[in-house]
Amino acid sequence: MRDRTTLNLVPFVSVDHMMKLVLKVGIEEFLKELSAYVEEDFLRWEKFDKTPRVASHSHDGVIELMPTSDGALYGFKYVNGHPKNMKDGLQTVAAFGMLSDVDTGYPMLLTEMTILTALRTAATSAVVAKYLAPENAQTMAIIGNGAQSEFQALAFKALLGIKSLRLYDIDPSATEKCKQNLAGFGFEITTCTSAEDAAQGAQIITTVTADKQNATILTDNMIGSGIHINGVGGDCPGKTEMHKDILLRSDIFVEYPPQTRIEGEIQQLDADHPVIEMWQVMNGTVPGRRDQNQITLFDSVGFATEDFSALRYIHDKLKSTGLYENLDLLADPDEPRDLFGMLLRCEKKLAGEAA
Numbered sequence: 001m002r003d004r005t006t007l008n009l010v011p012f013v014s015v016d017h018m019m020k021l022v023l024k025v026g027i028e029e030f031l032k033e034l035s036a037y038v039e040e041d042f043l044r045w046e047k048f049d050k051t052p053r054v055a056s057h058s059h060d061g062v063i064e065l066m067p068t069s070d071g072a073l074y075g076f077k078y079v080n081g082h083p084k085n086m087k088d089g090l091q092t093v094a095a096f097g098m099l100s101d102v103d104t105g106y107p108m109l110l111t112e113m114t115i116l117t118a119l120r121t122a123a124t125s126a127v128v129a130k131y132l133a134p135e136n137a138q139t140m141a142i143i144g145n146g147a148q149s150e151f152q153a154l155a156f157k158a159l160l161g162i163k164s165l166r167l168y169d170i171d172p173s174a175t176e177k178c179k180q181n182l183a184g185f186g187f188e189i190t191t192c193t194s195a196e197d198a199a200q201g202a203q204i205i206t207t208v209t210a211d212k213q214n215a216t217i218l219t220d221n222m223i224g225s226g227i228h229i230n231g232v233g234g235d236c237p238g239k240t241e242m243h244k245d246i247l248l249r250s251d252i253f254v255e256y257p258p259q260t261r262i263e264g265e266i267q268q269l270d271a272d273h274p275v276i277e278m279w280q281v282m283n284g285t286v287p288g289r290r291d292q293n294q295i296t297l298f299d300s301v302g303f304a305t306e307d308f309s310a311l312r313y314i315h316d317k318l319k320s321t322g323l324y325e326n327l328d329l330l331a332d333p334d335e336p337r338d339l340f341g342m343l344l345r346c347e348k349k350l351a352g353e354a355a
């Protein structure tokens with residue numbers, strides 16, 4: 001229980017504090033710790049209230065609310081997806097989120113989630129790849145070298161030991177940025193001239209492009225047997241990255257089917273096309289990778305439980321790091337029915353100060 005006198009105060013993690021927190025923990029350690037929270041919540045999947053996210057679509061993008069609860073805690077994220085933003089100097093994806101106590105309904109944490117989304121998306125991709133990637137995978141292609149890309153690279157290094165990266169983006173300056181940012185992390189990095197070139201020799205292919213259309217970043221000829229595809233950028237109706245033929249050759253793994261059927265690569269397939277739910281792979285009821293020739297596709301769209309895990313992780317870090325400030329967010333008079341009296345007392349105080 002929080003102190004009665006401070007119930008109005010809600011810890012707030014700003015962008016500045018989030019950056020300091022990630023750096024204090026160390027980015028790879030942060031990704032490992034966060035991955036453990038993500039995996040833990042997949043393992044108690046049935047405890048969660050689940051719903052496809054609430055999406056408000058517009059011509060150039062989408063604004064989404066992503067709520068979930070495990071019965072004790074409630075979390076939600078506000079996030080946008082506007083691929084055209086980058087050209088105007090804005091983020092394609094920007095977000096913030098909140099964690100609350102189900103017992104009282106009082107918020108416990110408000111935090112930036114733009115950086116946290118990149119971290120949780122990468123952590124989720126890497127957790128999933130632990131179950132699906134071919135054994136001893138060492139090389140990953142990353143197609144789309146924007147805001148999410150370095151986080152993906154580091155999560156796969158931290159969790160799977162990926163050593164070598166093959167980078168491609170239609171904009172060479174994005175690839176150069178990604179290469180330079182990752183220079184100090186010990187990867188062997190190859191810049192590639194096309195998506196096909198990037199896919200050569202990679203055991204894992206991550207697609208993380210942003211384009212508001214049914215794009216064909218990967219075509220069937222690029223995908224050899226045994227590849228694991230981590231498809232991150234296809235996450236909205238009418239916004240996909242893969243040719244349908246790849247889907248028909250792959251075993252497709254998803255987060256929450258009712259949301260993925262609307263938003264994922266599988267929107268290109270019949271509504272009853274078989275997919276495998278990752279929580280069942282993680283708890284061992286359904287196999288992940290069965291053999292070294294199987295093509296596995298993680299049709300990632302990003303699900304609310306992953307944000308919930310991230311919110312939980314950040315909340316658990318608050319005390320030991322002190323990297324937050326208190327926001328006077330809730331009107332919480334000592335006598336709960338005297339909300340109006342609180343207003344009058346404020347008026348009196350202001351009048352006293354003015355006199």
Ligand SMILES: NC(=O)c1ccc[n+]([C@@H]2O[C@H](COP(=O)([O-])OP(=O)(O)OC[C@H]3O[C@@H](n4cnc5c(N)ncnc54)[C@H](O)[C@@H]3O)[C@@H](O)[C@H]2O)c1
Pocket residue numbers: 081083086092093117118121143144145146147148149168169170171174195208209210211215217231232233234235300301302303
């Ligand atoms: N699945 C999830 O959980 C999840 C989470 C976060 C973001 N996303 C999605 O990931 C994608 C990337 O996000 P971001 O924040 O890195 O965006 P960004 O705008 O920063 O970067 C996207 C990059 O993709 C490149 N690109 C566009 N078309 C391409 C093509 N045909 N071939 C190669 N590169 C191409 C752009 O040049 C750009 O550098 C977005 O579509 C976003 O919606 C998904």
